Amino acid sequence: MTADINWAAFAASLGDIPTETDRALVRQKSRDFYWYSPVLKQQLRGVSADIVVAPRDEADVIAVIRECFARRVPITPRGGGTGNYGQAMPLRGGVVLDLMGLNTIHPIVDGMLRVGAGAKLGEIEARCRPLGWELRMFPSTRRTATIGGFVAGGSGGVGSINFGQMREAGTLLGARVVTMEAAPRVLELRGTEVNRVHHAYGTNGIITELEIAMAPAQPWRDYVVAFNEFAALARFTNAVARADGIAKRLCTAVDAAAAAYFKPLRDVLAVGDSVGLFLIAAQSAGAFEQALAVAGGRVARRMTEAEVEDTGAVPAFEFTWNHTTLQALKVDRDITYLQSRFPGPDCLRLVAEVMATYGDEVPMHLEFIRVDGEVACAALPLVRYTTEARLRAIIADFEARGITVFDPHTYVLEDGGMKQTDPAQLAFKREADPLGLLNPGKMRGWDERETAA
């Protein structure tokens, strides 16, 4: 598609917009954390852009789109590159658009923040906390991930125990999106319209700016707790998740077989400990610890946020969500993971059944979140990977048990968290990317439409 492009001439056409064509650097910026999945690691091995372009503002974005559209060059937008499904990997080469330069953080008004797509989540949090506001939710990659990448490629994370998934009405308030056309348009999506581009991997528009609702900030206590038995930890974590009087931001339970990989916590954990990770409001620390003692757990580490910062300790949230897997991968390259949700009030019985079936092959990891006003039990268990066939068999067995699986071993939108083509996203792609040049190959609904046409 891009074989006949003269990239030096292309770069020159962009004037003073920064570009990078060094093969190693371009390959580096063409990757995300796809290698969490041995399946994607295999499939996406050789993927690389031809050039990385780093716009400094929206005018630059528009200029790049014009040049790309004219030459039919695909664009794959990218933030911090911390996704796990190859979201930001350019399957058909062309331009990787590094949006980290669009990092303006505007003044916050009544908890509503307008922010450039490239602003890092950690910087947004640091900027807003002294003003009394904090992120409603963030991924465990908060230090390096951008808000644009999180909105385009993520779904929830730390904070979802309060605010549910990002797609719930009220969290994404607005998105400024540039279309992939000869004369690019700048569209302002408002309210639920933002879901047209949320979790669409940048396939149907380049997000340049976002408006998000924040949460009122409060001081958090960073907890690592330990239990002798995972079942007791799971019950405790579930109870904390449902305790309306205990203000929290994170409720994670990790089985001993997975927590054994938590090298930075070795000094505070004993062999065989199952580990809970929590962010608990300072005002709720007393009630939390009282409940912990009754449940038979112990505090392994308790820190204020300032103590975490000052000592350089790894914060609790960097053992949760996809960082649970990352901590394991640092020790054992044969580890991968699943994304799933255990249904109903009986979720912990089903968790116990799965653990009894798979034992050490699938070390359990639970994240409690809210879904439609109710507490739900999400799970990102580790998997000791042998073959893709075995992985698929485990997924099929989970589904047969009534567990919903959001397959992280695919780069196709519909086969992962989306489960099906989102008609609003597909319709918006027709409008905003008529030639299918944005992050091509990721939206099956579009490709099938292309084939059918």
Added chain:
Amino acid sequence: MTADINWAAFAASLGDIPTETDRALVRQKSRDFYWYSPVLKQQLRGVSADIVVAPRDEADVIAVIRECFARRVPITPRGGGTGNYGQAMPLRGGVVLDLMGLNTIHPIVDGMLRVGAGAKLGEIEARCRPLGWELRMFPSTRRTATIGGFVAGGSGGVGSINFGQMREAGTLLGARVVTMEAAPRVLELRGTEVNRVHHAYGTNGIITELEIAMAPAQPWRDYVVAFNEFAALARFTNAVARADGIAKRLCTAVDAAAAAYFKPLRDVLAVGDSVGLFLIAAQSAGAFEQALAVAGGRVARRMTEAEVEDTGAVPAFEFTWNHTTLQALKVDRDITYLQSRFPGPDCLRLVAEVMATYGDEVPMHLEFIRVDGEVACAALPLVRYTTEARLRAIIADFEARGITVFDPHTYVLEDGGMKQTDPAQLAFKREADPLGLLNPGKMRGWDERETAA
């Protein structure tokens, strides 16, 4: 019991502690909003203390207790007197202890506030808001109710959609309680121990100080919304209650037959409107209004808190919880109400069935709250009162349908919200009030023990 007391001599024994013996003023301070219930209105008609004593601090409280204990004079503690079940009415005369002088508000630390029992909830809110904190929950009588009265006689209210009932671990952090003994002890209850005196009507200790967890403050929008059909309003209110992305503090749905009594809203409502009352975070106003339009409702009144304050408008919350009943009683003295909870995900079907059965006799009023991490449908429907037998028949029918009723037509703890004797409260009464002099006649478990002994 107190017939042979010389009250002038008693008052003199208290030195400079303020007292009041004027019959009219004493009767006034011996009442609460018990007259919401025609049953209690009848039963408690002649109730009055012999004297009102108004301690200025804890030392005064101890001095009063010494004198009362020596003479076997009962004490009924009182805050703002805004209860609805005769909580603060002295069935056996003696002293009404007006605790509103104990109104110190200490500096707030990390969202934890230590405060005198007599501090008004409205003043706590006003003092803490500029510091970034607000009450987790409050009754609709916020202007005049005290924190001590709310803790001793209440259970939840505005804010319970986020934090559940007050008794959930983590909201009541501590209580300082003086015992009714020859040598009164001052006890510091911590954490879940506070439930020994919470909702015990002051029958087992005099609360002088409380420590409570606050919520991080945020700007709220005060909404009155209108629907042509109650069923559509109920569905919308339920949906908002469950919408994790919409930050709120109040979710109330009032049927047209009840909303017809909302005189202060006549200018913004049409005849036949069913009315929703909401407090929605400023950042969530857009999502709220978008959902409202989709549901077929309209904004009847939208104000900032400053606008409510500046214009002297009646805030939305003063049409909710027990103020729904109060607004009706201002117009029609034959109105009373029920307190109930409609169970399960099918709650709205049951609501519709009850409405179909009772029609205009029981105008519906729903309050959505959290219970054990899930959204629950509480209801305080109005009742057009005819006879107590009919009222009891309605309650029995509600219960037969699986609706939990917390009978507001009784002054006995166990027959109202408590449903049964709380063993921890009874045990604490043995310890803190061995002679049964505190608010006598309210705790059935104690009286039956007395009879049995």
